[in-house]
Amino acid sequence: MKNFKKTEAKRFSFILILVFATTAIFSQGRKTINFDANWQFTKGEIAGAEKLTFNDKTWRTLDVPHDWSIEGPYDRENPSARGGGYLPTGIGWYRKTFQLDAADANKILTIEFDGVMANSDVWINGNHLGKRPYGYISFTYDLTPYLNFGKGKTNVIAVRADNSVQPASRYYTGAGIYRHVRLVVVNPTHFKHWGTQITTPNASAQKAVVSVKTEIENKGAAGTYKLQIDIVDSKGKIVKSSESQENIAANTTSNLAKEMEVQNPKLWDIEAPNLYTVTTKLYSGKTLIDNETTTIGIRNAEFRADTGFWLNNKNYKIKGVCLHHDGGAVGAAVPLGVWKERLKKLKEVGVNGIRTSHNPVAPEFLDLCDQMGFVVMDETFDTWTAAKHNGEKGYNLIFKEWWEQDTKDMVLRDRNHPSIVIYSIGNEVHDDLSYPEGFKTYKMQEDVVKKQDNTRPVTMALFRPANSKVYLSGFADHMEIVGQNYRENELIAAHEAHPTWKVIGTENTHVLVQWLALRDKPYMAGQFLWTGYDYLGEADWPETTNNQGLFDRAGNWKQQSLQRDSWWSEEPVVHIVRKSDNAGAGVWVADWTPNDFDTYDNAKVNVYSNCEEVELFLNEKSLGALKKPADDSPREWNVTFEAGTIKAIGKNNGKIVAQEEQTSAGKPAKIILTKSIPTLANNWDDVTFITATIVDEKGIRCATADNQIKFTITDAGKIIAVDNGNIINHDGYQGPATRTYQGTAIAIIKANKNSGTISLKATAEGLTSDSIAVEIVSKK
Template sequence: MKILYLFIFTFIVHASPAQQLNDRHTEFFNFDWKFHMGDTLGAEKVTFADQSWRKLDVPHDYSIEGSFDQNLPSCNGYLPGGIGWYRKSFSVSASGKDRKVFVRFDGVYKNSEVWINGHYLGKRPSGYIAFEYDLTPWIRFGKENIIAVKSDHTDLTDSGWYTGSGIFRNVHLIYTHPVHIRKWGVFAATSKVTATNASMEIAVDVINETKIPADAIVQVSLVDKAGKEVAKSTVKNVVQPEKENKFNLLLDIKNPQLWCVESPYLYTLRTVVMLNNRVIDSETILTGIREIRFDADKGVFLNGKNIKLKGVCLVHDAGVLGSAVPGEVWEGRLNTLKLLGCNAIRACHNPHASEFLDLCDKLGFLVIDEAYDEWEQPKTKWIDGWNQSKKVKNGYYRYFPEWGKQDLSDQVMRDRNHPSVMMWSIGNEIDFPNDPYSHPSLDSSANPQTFAKYMPENPDASRLKDIAHELVKILKESDMTRPVTAGLASAYMSTQVGFASELDVTGYNYQEKLYAESHKKYPKQVLYGSETGHRYEYWKAVADNDYISSQFLWTGFEYLGESFKWPQRTNPFGIIDLGGSFKPEAYFRQSLWSDKPMAYIGAWDTTMVEPTLFYLWDHKNALPHWNWGKGKVLKISGFTNCEEMELFLNGKSLGTKKMIDFADHVITWYVPFEQGVLTAVARIKGAELAKYELATFGKPFKISAVSDLQHLKADRRDVARIVVNVTDTKNVSHYLAENRIYVETQGNIRVLGIENSNPADTEHYKKNEHQAYHGRVVVYIQSLDKPGKAWVKLTSQGLQPATVNLDIVK
């Protein structure tokens, strides 16, 4: 069976006011909010006295500002929630009284309620869905206006992972003509793609909020990176009063530049609406053209090329930043994943920020865009540690009957134009056996999950087919260009009840052993590893089988919540830590996925038991340091994508070994410890292509600090990431150092947070000091709104300090 999906994808670029030549103007509405932690009566009223409230900018996560507490649920990372109030005053020019005014929230966690000038606008339970309100009827043009937002996250056991709380994504204020493009009203898709031609079908929904017919003209044009217009189309139609109309246009693109993971080429699509030969609305969008095809026997084809998807699952927080993650931080994280050879992401288990998808478009990642972790029945949430004794049943299921379809539709409408988004996922492990669904098929001898037996008191899993059918229908109404998938926890049960048959592409979570049998029994089913462990054998199941296109590791980065027992506040299964540093498992993954020659070595004391966190997440015990006791025999593990590796200790060769001789893809030596330098050299056909070195470090002597940026824009949004290491006198990083690092700033900057990546460190996250872990911390610095010189000074008792100079520029 072959499934063919052809795409044109887009994301909106908001022009500055000076660039606006029509009546649409979109501005960031992030600055100068007032915040109060806790519930308070009357805060929605215009006359409410908020002078004592804290001033801040959003995005803002108030959970991450709280204290870790072992009496709080482990599923939420032992951090608090509660109720938070936000208020903001703003003015709208009297000259704009004939325009429409909307406010759009990209995400408020959760149960948000919004008022404008005391008028109640509505409630949105989900914290992950973007939503919009029309403010126009209640705006005081030429006067001050007050918008108030209440966020209620008192039910801390509503998720299996850390969610964050508050207005944790961007807010926009949007001004339009009464005749305008509807929210998420531009959709572009290709009907064919070849190397010489692409046909792009564009649908534009225009709404007329006046009392008279609108004789409207819609024009679209496609512009390449050089600014040259490569295609154009115009259509005219009448939009009746208080109605909307769909304008369908066609572009023919000669010799298109195709979007792919190696070269994510983006065009600019300009859409304008005209009345009486005057532009009254427009949207400017970045566009990628590509074709993707899923084949049950051969896997995935991108623009006709068969590829393997080397993917990771990503949760939406970033440690000390919580869920209010700046785009610059996500860009750094995605570039880190590129170093691994990663080319695909499963955005778990809810819609991520639109800025995240913008970056995936720009950098060349294919994305599974996931909607839910549960439907109409609750799943287990752990209270005292993952898979421990205390648990509850709580979560989104409370809102699914009323809001599930609307949330899914809004997700698709918002995200359907991103070239990065390759599939819609309607759920993660909704079918986990007996959590909550069960079925008599579990008692069959053919069921490979022998731990799960039929529990008749649980909800009947046959219901999954009906719900999936409805959700797929909603998806296809908004986007016929992408397949629908889900991550199945019990592929056997889901196949028996018909859930799997509703999917275009079937994701298997941790069920590699079923691949061969399922492919033989259901030859038309397109299979892939939607969530997998780290072991080499799981990758071989992909690499050695054409019909398996991909794997998505759990997870790319460590994340808060789904925590183990106190004091561990994070989930440890990421291959990259919270601060963005490679763990040994990341180097191992790089040796499997990257085309660029690489080498890594790590050591382990052979007298110690080699811990394995869990069978599926087999972290390599290969520590990146060369400081051990005299006479210790160390197991040296070498990771490389080259043919062979030679090991040297203080310049003396300890032998060359070939990767082909190691079935687990790990070259090993056993070496008595000797102070000095341990060096690995990797070669192909005798040519040295990569090298890695471990050097014995001395006592902690000084602080070393490097910023990823030297210039920050004075926009109150730009963020620099400063990596701080404790080193000895020879600049060798001290992997075992635990010195306390103090951060001091001067100039128009502020400290967003300090991350040390220690999963068991429950010190308050937002202090301007933190203990080093593995000899390092990461400091996030954000610009303010005035240009000038700034510096960050890093000190520690007994160590030479370091200073990082920054330029804050217009």
Template sequence: MSVMSNRHHIVRRQIGLICSLMSLLTSPIFAQNNPRTILDFDKGWRFYLGDEPKAKDVAFNDSDWRKLPLPHDWSIEGQFSEQHLSTTQEGALPTGIGWYRKVFTVPISAKNKAIFIEFDGIYRNSEIWINGHLLGIRPYGYSSFRYELSKYLKFGSEKNTLAVRVDNAAQPNSRWYTGSGIYRNVRLVMTSPIAVNQWGTFVTTPTVSNQKATVSLQTSIRNATRKSQTIRIVSTILDTFGKAVATQTATSVQLKDTLTIVSQQFDVSNPLLWSVEKPYLYKIITQIYSQNQLVDSYETPLGIRYFHFDPATGFSLNGQPMKILGVCLHHDLGALGAAVNRRAMQRQLELLKAMGCNAIRTAHNPPAPEFLDLCDEMGFIIMDEAFDMWKKKKSKQDYGLSWDAWHKTDLEDMVRRDRNHPSIFIWSIGNEIREQFDSTGITITKELASIVKKLDTTRPVTSALTENIPDKNFIYRSGALDLLGFNYKHEAYADFPKTFPNQAVLASETGSSLQTRRHYDMPSDSVRMWGKGGPANFKDGNPDWTASAYDNEAAYWGSTHEQTWKVIKKLPHMAGLFVWTGFDYLGEPHPYPWPARSSYFGILDLAGFPKDVYYLYQSEWTNKPVLHIFPHWNWPKGKTVDVWAYYNQADEVELFLNDKSLGVRKKTGDDLHVMWRVTYEPGTLKAISRKGGKPVLTQTISTVGKPTKIQLIADRTTLKADGKDLAYITVNVLDDQGNLVPDANHLITFSIQGEGIIAGVDNGYQASMEPFKANYRKAYNGKCLAIIQTSEKARKIRVKATSEGLQGAVLELISR
């Protein structure tokens, strides 16, 4: 077993003590002097796709089931098919019922421990048994939860059987791709009978300045000894180098009940503040002593910062005004589906950070815990969202069916789990909730806001609203929202100080602009809204199910990227925005039905390749020099081609075709790009941006020749041999001069030598029917992607790409 350093706990043992599941029998990790043990429980599982009611029984024979590690999403392994569509929204991949089983042993030395199994997320309707005993059910597919195993376990050489049934058969239950299975991490946690409870600390910073910060810590302690106890608690704040900066000790603490809350307060001198530019992280180590023996040790992340939402001036962080420059993200990871992978999420955030994004809305559900860890570390502001619907359903089989029984538990668990993350600034209790249109919205909003406030009063509560007429919006009329979030309808933003006086406001969802990477329809200077007031349906679109990569197409309810950003950037009362969406995602393929199977809304496509509009945001949201011209320069001779340029840190851009000037363009008014209308002739386009007459940047685009070779570029060439690390390999089809061929669609075949596997392939095309789990992929508009995953053996990995008629390519990775 590998050791997992959980964000909430400190694990005091050496990695070398735990090598495999077999070592569980005799490993020193179970020694009495080790107060808390956390084990990845990701290996040794068997899986069966289908229903097998007897699989909960210990005696059931699962020897012919598939062996696999977790996290696992069985849907992403399937083939796209119209047979899998209950509506057009879920992605056309198989769902159904699946079973997981794991057999393990626990040494006798752990008999006096409290032993729990923790699941970060199972989609959906999970039922879990240990040794034939039902531990519980959990309908919501995005909740984290745990069960205690202690009283049902066998110790020593006797085997224990954990069985998990996952039921995602009832469709439709979502408006996007969910994945199916135990798609987030699982761990086994062992503690002493006296220990910090699950998600049992809550850290706040009541007062913060550059000179001093007051840090308050509440610790919930579980006493499972069934008798009163006297303990001592020592909590220490450590800086990033592990140096203690403050310590508090509570002595003679009486534990009489099952749970006891202990409060401690610290002063930190000259604190380093957490910000999006410098996300400095402290941590708090809480140690519990009983009869002078250490019985538990628990870690809590700490970011010291303060912020404010103001009705007139918007948002400020640590006293400095700033716009929230955010995107909405669904939880899928493209070709990996819903199966959580830390490196895959990190890559997404790296690409967004480079674009200038500083905020994420977790649309529309609680995210994986590791995602929030990354946001803490990388400096993102998070709107943590609980639900896409309340009691009134949006899909026939969705969470509305479980609302009455589960919404309180699910919301409480989200807040308890996530409230120590410094990246979280906003709690969202819902998205486009149907109860906003009738009086039930008042009652439910008050209830949900109250649930949050009982657990955390340090962050505002919002709900993403579609109705911006106050009298018609019952969620707003509840008076329970601290922050108003509005989706779309940017024309109304300027009037919000009058419409919603003394209310802090942000744009919780904007855009829904539609693009297919590197596909261009002309002319480009008229906006095309799909639906009301525009093309009525997909028959008015392109026969290849594409949307133009110029920023001039959007869903009827939304806007182009430029339309909304122009408004928000000049309105100080608008705290910021969350663009729909950062990446294309599986499902919801508006405006096209099948065979389109993923969205067109992303600033980056499903493979993570930037669309042209990425550089619009980079030119607006960063201080790095930007000059980006498009489209490509391979067209029929004499065709009229619109050439756009995004740029910053310059006064003007001059465009040349074959060294002949086509004129200088300057952004005027609130323009965000410039354009030339050019009669195509082969050759080279060159753009030069200038400031004060001096060149800033130059970009060239040339007519390319026939495709001749493959190029492989890895985002990282040195990887961890942990069985989880990834290299994202961009595959380019080039001409003999090394230029990307803009319409190349060659079938690329991949092969691997060494300790690695092909975890997924993609090309970003929204209507591609090729499977993600394969060793081949067609290039789309010159590019495709291969995702390589390491094994647990340190060795070189050799990746080879071939295609008929092209010179192949080889890339070497090192796994350490």
């Protein structure tokens, strides 16, 4: 990524050139138009809001993605209850007015929604296009028959989103058009939506076969067309091309398949996520009439019964986490920059796998997994027909009507992502899985997946299989991969009784015994911890957030992430934690500043480390050295507390390779600001996390500080959310102020202009304030 500094004149000229070039290309092929800006929004049921002539001038103007539920307020009486985190639910309306070029009157125009929560109805110029109940699914509608073209002629798209029927989910869903929207303009002869599938059936470092299958939809006249396919590497070099003449009949869909050989490809894997793009172009004569670009990775992934997961003939343990779709303080409308920051921290801990629990995610999230080298378990549903507590009015009410369409659409949309190595078609479903009746429901879903993509195995997250008898009834015998939540010893016993079964932990806790089940059993392909990040909902008031994550909502490290770092990191690490209260009581914390110095004299200290030897010091006095336990358990000391500095030194082969120290803090004195990335571009997805830390005069974090922090920002930027990670915080995330928790708070900011510098200031009563600058740049 390059940062550019230009004069305003040069920048404007560059933009004009770019717009001209883009328009020239799109005038021949397809046009994909960002449709996120300038929607009108209001809450509540509004009669006639779908009509073209409805007056929406008093509605709020905003851009999507937009989640109105996260705006709050928190209320114990909100119908979402514990599942939805006590945030508001109801009906929301969106309307967008737009005009269309008369030159496009003979083309086909569709609108693509990446996700609308939930029970969406869509109208164009008063004409109802359809309903999609499942808020996580992406969908498209053909607008063509109902549009007005030409100067001065307006069109209105109206969307009604209804999540008023509650409790609809065991975890937070969000509300509204919370993902991106696009308008797509194509010629009558065009590549079908989600109609291109690219696989690498044979892939090695010496040679790879890239298989391209594409569907061309012809709603025009019959003709002979040229299909051109280029495989392009990360530097923009075409490494392989194919051209063919294709006769396509009128009003038909043609299925075309090409195999192309690439010599010495750069393979996609966890350690080096190399990507290629495949451009497919369709010509009529010399005129480009449609074009698509698909990002792919050349790789070979498989699961083996005896040795687990293999990628490009290398045996990996999938060290995964489950992630819900919310981004904490930003709710369900998550800028990609939030996910970048989260996935970066998960990488630091050694995570290499993500389970999309328990629903389809935003497509750009999968793009990021492709780019960063995470393998993914792509999951469809949390429920089938049986209800679950605190989500009784969820997908179970529509499963029979919608499961097939929703499953098909997820697989068609996602199948080209190299990161996806396995599909899951259910999480702890409470339906009767007795064989053969229960397996019939499983098999019909598996068949739909396989019809759209037969290159990846299918599993589900089994719930208490020893109780449901699926290991004995024959159900598990027919699963491609047996996935089980928790109870690792049951899964181990099941595999050892059935050595031909391929097995994986689909959901696991953070405790040592569950890590050892993965570490010590070669056939265990992987595990997915519950969870990578704390997530909204599934919590009992006054808690609003489930806190089982490796990291909290604001991205702060927790005891379990520090310990996991010592188990999964490839680098030498040491981390010191102590029990917060005297004599081993309380919770684990990572500081040397007790709540009450006078009553804290017996500190139970653990050091998490992958080093061969760890020596602990208190105020430069050695408290002894301990060797690494064979079972990866922490090294423990009982320490008579003294204010000052505790330090752990890790050694390998007698050499210091890692160390960490903590120092007792004095009285809060000032605020220190830091930023997660130094520059921002003016787009919806780019954010930086500004962390405010309260420190004493020596710069030591005051872990017990809970001061109210107020953020102010110049007009070049905007604060989109504030947070502190506290699971009982009810103040909301939309204002400019929040209290610190364990001495820190964050403000998530975006750019508001195309150039300049953003200045953010943090103040608190009685403390020295701090300011920080973030430069706005052009990014490509």
